[in-house]
Amino acid sequence: MKYLLMLFENEKAWDALPQEEAQKVLEEYAAFSESIEKSGNNIAGEALQPTSTATTVRVRDGKRLTTDGPFAETREQLGGFFLVEAMDLDEAIALASRIPAARSGCVEIRPVMDYSDVMG
Numbered sequence: 001m002k003y004l005l006m007l008f009e010n011e012k013a014w015d016a017l018p019q020e021e022a023q024k025v026l027e028e029y030a031a032f033s034e035s036i037e038k039s040g041n042n043i044a045g046e047a048l049q050p051t052s053t054a055t056t057v058r059v060r061d062g063k064r065l066t067t068d069g070p071f072a073e074t075r076e077q078l079g080g081f082f083l084v085e086a087m088d089l090d091e092a093i094a095l096a097s098r099i100p101a102a103r104s105g106c107v108e109i110r111p112v113m114d115y116s117d118v119m120g
Helices: 011-016 019-039 089-096 115-119
Strands: 002-009 042-047 055-060 063-068 077-085 106-111
Touching: 002 011, 002 089, 011 077, 019 042, 019 077, 077 089, 089 106
Parallel strands: none
Antiparallel strands: 002 077, 002 106, 042 077, 055 063
C-alpha cells in the first residue's frame, strides 16, 4: 500500500539553526532517503521551498483567485514529503518515526487512494 508521509516543521526554527546543525540534519535526511531506497520502500520524495514562495489558488463563482503564501497561517509548515510503499500502517509509522522532522515537528501519514477499490 502507498502512504504519503508529509513533513511539518517550523520554518523559523529551521532558519535559526546554526549551519553545522542544519548540515547534520540534512545528512540524516540523506541517510534516511538512502535507507528507504535500498529497502524498496521509496517511491518519491522532495523538499519544498519555503512558504514565502507558495501561491494558493481558489476558484469561486467561476473566477480564479490567487493569493501569495500558504492557505492558512500555522505554527508548522509543510516542508516536504516521502511517498512510500509499506505493507501496512504499522510499517508506515515505523518509517515516519525515522524521519528527522518527527523530532522537531511532525510527520502526517495518509494512505494514498487506490481508485481500483472505488471504481471496480
